[in-house]
Amino acid sequence: MQRGISKPARVPVEPDLVVEDAATGFTGAVVSYGGGLVHLEDRHGAVRAFPLGTGFLIDGARVELVKPVATTQSAPKRTASGSFAVEDARARVALPSRIVVEGRHDAELVERVWGDDLRVEGVVVEYLAGVDHLEDVLREFQPGTGRRVGVLVDHLVAGSKESRIADAVARGPFGAHVLVVGHPFIDIWQAVKPARLGMTAWPVIERGTEWKHGVCEALGWPHADQADIARAWQRILSRVDSFADLEPALLGRVEQLIDFVTAP
Numbered sequence: 001m002q003r004g005i006s007k008p009a010r011v012p013v014e015p016d017l018v019v020e021d022a023a024t025g026f027t028g029a030v031v032s033y034g035g036g037l038v039h040l041e042d043r044h045g046a047v048r049a050f051p052l053g054t055g056f057l058i059d060g061a062r063v064e065l066v067k068p069v070a071t072t073q074s075a076p077k078r079t080a081s082g083s084f085a086v087e088d089a090r091a092r093v094a095l096p097s098r099i100v101v102e103g104r105h106d107a108e109l110v111e112r113v114w115g116d117d118l119r120v121e122g123v124v125v126e127y128l129a130g131v132d133h134l135e136d137v138l139r140e141f142q143p144g145t146g147r148r149v150g151v152l153v154d155h156l157v158a159g160s161k162e163s164r165i166a167d168a169v170a171r172g173p174f175g176a177h178v179l180v181v182g183h184p185f186i187d188i189w190q191a192v193k194p195a196r197l198g199m200t201a202w203p204v205i206e207r208g209t210e211w212k213h214g215v216c217e218a219l220g221w222p223h224a225d226q227a228d229i230a231r232a233w234q235r236i237l238s239r240v241d242s243f244a245d246l247e248p249a250l251l252g253r254v255e256q257l258i259d260f261v262t263a264p
Contacts, residue, residue, distance in 0.1 A: 008054055009061070012068035013038050015241065019065065020057040021050050032238045038065055045220055047235070095122045097148040097261035100137065103127050105233050106152060106188045112240055114254060121262050131162055134169065134180075143177035150257030156182020179260045181253045186211050189236055191250040196239040 011017070013033045019040065020027040026048055028040030037049045050056075054064045099118075101107050107127040111118075118125060128134060131153055143149045151169075153162045166180040185191050189212065190202050197219075205214035216223035216232050223229065243251055 008064045010066050011056075011058065011063045013052065013065045014068060015239075018058070019063070021048075022055050022057050022062070026050075031235070033067075095124075095261065096146055097123065097150075098141070099123055099125045099150045099152065099257050099261055100134070101125060101127050101152045102131050102154050103129060103188070105237075106154070108233075108237060109188055109191065109240065109246075110152075110254060112237060113243055113246065114258065117258065121258065123258065123261055131165055134165055135172070138169065138172075138174050138178060143174040145177070147177065148261045148263075149174075149178045150261045151178065151180040152253060152257060153180060153182035154188060155184065155186050156180075157184055179257065181256055183247075183249045183253055185247075185249070188250075189215065189233070191247050192236055192240055193245055193247060196245050197236065 011019075013030055015030055015032075017030045018027065019030070021040070026040065026042065028042040028046075028048070030038055031041045031047060032039045033052065036052055038052055039047055039049050041047045052065050052067065054062070056063050056065050099110070101110060104127055107125050110125055128137060134151060138149065141147070141149060151166075153166060156162045156166060162182060166182070169175060169178055169180055183191060186205075194200060194202050199219075203215055203218035205211050205218070212229050212232070213223045216228065221228070221232050221235075223232070239245065
């Protein structure tokens with residue numbers, strides 16, 4: 001009697017799991033999954049999508065990649081920011097106060113890590129499309145009692161344009177109701193720990209070169225147009241699962257802003 005072929009082991013897909021597609025030989029680490037697909041990134045940074053299921057190898061053995069099974073945990077759940085999750089909590093009606101960040105990438109990173117907390121608190125995050133617009137935005141918003149504005153600024157270091165704008169706001173008519181804080185990074189990308197992307201440090205870009213384009217070029221990523229830059233950011237953002245993936249210099253500043261805009 002012919003012996004039956006054994007079924008491949010079922011392996012739940014998870015970030016950084018290294019597998020090989022048996023049909024093509026493409027080997028990479030899992031960077032994301034969803035919609036029935038798993039995205040693998042090889043050691044050269046190339047990303048390809050494959051259907052979940054059989055046809056994969058781990059250490060030469062056939063496996064079937066499956067969606068992870070949700071487990072019931074007795075320990076209190078935590079949000080991506082490290083806070084205890086509030087079970088069955090509905091988002092509050094938005095507070096009059098706001099948190100404002102410089103750009104879309106900043107807003108997406110804050111949402112990824114602090115989104116659950118902000119919805120529970122009723123805090124809305126908006127972006128400026130550049131710190132140069134901050135004073136105009138404040139004049140339109142009219143901060144005051146019960147209408148606080150917390151502002152997160154990139155590259156807030158002594159002598160920078162950003163520091164001059166922050167000082168002007170602090171001395172202005174809304175200074176008592178506005179808190180401007182910042183991190184030292186040239187761009188919010190740098191707030192993601194480089195180890196999450198397999199690097200020891202972010203590339204140093206020469207002055208005069210647009211920073212994001214320079215980073216993509218240094219890493220060998222496409223950078224011909226804004227669509228390439230957008231894809232690069234999504235690649236970086238996909239590596240952020242919690243506060244542990246971010247630099248402390250950003251974590252403290254965001255927590256400070258949340259405390260400021262939610263204070264009684």
